[in-house]
Amino acid sequence: MFLIKEIEFINYKDDEIIMINLINGATDIIEKDIYELIIKNEFDKLPEDVIKAMIKRRYLFKTEKQYLKFIESLNSRLEELERSATPSFLVVPSYACNLHCIYCYEQTYMIKGTVDIDSLKMVDIQFDRIDKIMKSYEEKYGKCNDDIRITIMGGEPLLRCNLKTVRYIFESAKKRNYSIDIVSNGVDLNYYIDLFNEYKETLKHIQITVDGVKEVHDSRRIFHDGRGSFDLIMNNIKLALENNIQIVLRVNVDGSNINELSSLADTLIERFKNNKNLKPYLYLLQDGGCSGEQNIVDEKIGIERIYKLEEQNPNMRVFRKKFHPETFIESIFNDIPYQPVLRHCGAAKNQFILDCKANVYKCWHGIGNNDYRVGIFYPKYEIDDEKIDNWFNRSVNVIPKCRNCKYRYICGTGCPAAKHMNNNDMDVKGPSCVKYNELIKTIVLEKMKNLK
Ligand code: SF4
Numbered sequence: 001m002f003l004i005k006e007i008e009f010i011n012y013k014d015d016e017i018i019m020i021n022l023i024n025g026a027t028d029i030i031e032k033d034i035y036e037l038i039i040k041n042e043f044d045k046l047p048e049d050v051i052k053a054m055i056k057r058r059y060l061f062k063t064e065k066q067y068l069k070f071i072e073s074l075n076s077r078l079e080e081l082e083r084s085a086t087p088s089f090l091v092v093p094s095y096a097c098n099l100h101c102i103y104c105y106e107q108t109y110m111i112k113g114t115v116d117i118d119s120l121k122m123v124d125i126q127f128d129r130i131d132k133i134m135k136s137y138e139e140k141y142g143k144c145n146d147d148i149r150i151t152i153m154g155g156e157p158l159l160r161c162n163l164k165t166v167r168y169i170f171e172s173a174k175k176r177n178y179s180i181d182i183v184s185n186g187v188d189l190n191y192y193i194d195l196f197n198e199y200k201e202t203l204k205h206i207q208i209t210v211d212g213v214k215e216v217h218d219s220r221r222i223f224h225d226g227r228g229s230f231d232l233i234m235n236n237i238k239l240a241l242e243n244n245i246q247i248v249l250r251v252n253v254d255g256s257n258i259n260e261l262s263s264l265a266d267t268l269i270e271r272f273k274n275n276k277n278l279k280p281y282l283y284l285l286q287d288g289g290c291s292g293e294q295n296i297v298d299e300k301i302g303i304e305r306i307y308k309l310e311e312q313n314p315n316m317r318v319f320r321k322k323f324h325p326e327t328f329i330e331s332i333f334n335d336i337p338y339q340p341v342l343r344h345c346g347a348a349k350n351q352f353i354l355d356c357k358a359n360v361y362k363c364w365h366g367i368g369n370n371d372y373r374v375g376i377f378y379p380k381y382e383i384d385d386e387k388i389d390n391w392f393n394r395s396v397n398v399i400p401k402c403r404n405c406k407y408r409y410i411c412g413t414g415c416p417a418a419k420h421m422n423n424n425d426m427d428v429k430g431p432s433c434v435k436y437n438e439l440i441k442t443i444v445l446e447k448m449k450n451l452k
């Protein structure tokens, strides 16, 4: 018998252990004496039904050869799936912004690009490139019937002065039957309501970020004259919800706002009454950007703190918690099969970012940063093949440290931008580890409390 190494054992109760298959998410509670036999490889002493169940749930293979064959076939299936992942695009209509957030990277970038062409013409050029990328994708992988998503980002894309350009992006997307989402600070959203109502089918959601309760948010997300933006954003969220527009509300969490999350949850419930179109989520910041690292909270400590707050205030349930192993843990608790990954995100698959200066990037956090652009798309298409390959090769089967990591099918090499943007040292070829052992344990045990 061969026991896979991709297993997590978690002490649950005095005589019970939680056993998790880190490849497919199968999870079982086993007695301690069974656990002892398993880790000592004394399978001949295990009851037959336990052996059968362990083989069925792929904790156990009859031989190592069978296990290796399974891994080989899994890897090749995933590789095929990820190489042919549905393309997605981000377009940047301008880099201007109406806020002056204290941690924003973009203020530190000198955005390269000599092209300075009319913004509507640029939309045509961006979509012409998107058409060409789609054409070469379909030549390789066949007709793509999935939803093609265009994300509009900035700077701040929803500036009043961008209205014509953003309208043209909607028109261009609709013509091709693509859908749109937008990442915005939300302060000028009211000027776009008519456009959004006109393109209801095309617009999927708008992501807006708040940094906590009014006092905290207004000390960080400020206008150039120092005014806070909280009230304006809340009013615009209300307006969007009244118009049936889905708002994904991201809350960046660090040491300076974690203790106020409970009040923010109360504010959201009070103002928006669990509106189904409002999707708030918490994101524990891993990098402080230009404001430094002093407020970054260790993810495990942050998770424990957030669950504690939830125990004290049920309104905290309004937040989805986007912690690292979220998709994996959700699959366990929702009893749905886990889809293992070799790659962390779209940057290592078919995601392309086209900005208004004709630069091409792969990663969201690289936008506007010369070090991370992978080419240009105007006046001609010139891509640095090595840079693009570095992204596509960001797979757990390529990076040596990841190859033998038992968390690889959950992690997919991690996000190289999460911790390193501050020093401009994002290493696309290197692993970006997260402490999955402690995070999985912490979250599973917290969730088990709620199952009782
Ligand atoms: S920031 Fe990280 S997760 Fe986001 S696109 Fe870049 S590599 Fe992927």
Ligand code: SF4
Binding pocket: 396, 401, 402, 403, 405, 406, 407, 408, 409, 411, 412, 413, 414, 431, 432, 433, 434, 436
């Ligand atoms: S980045 Fe680290 S945690 Fe992730 S798969 Fe690689 S070695 Fe494992």
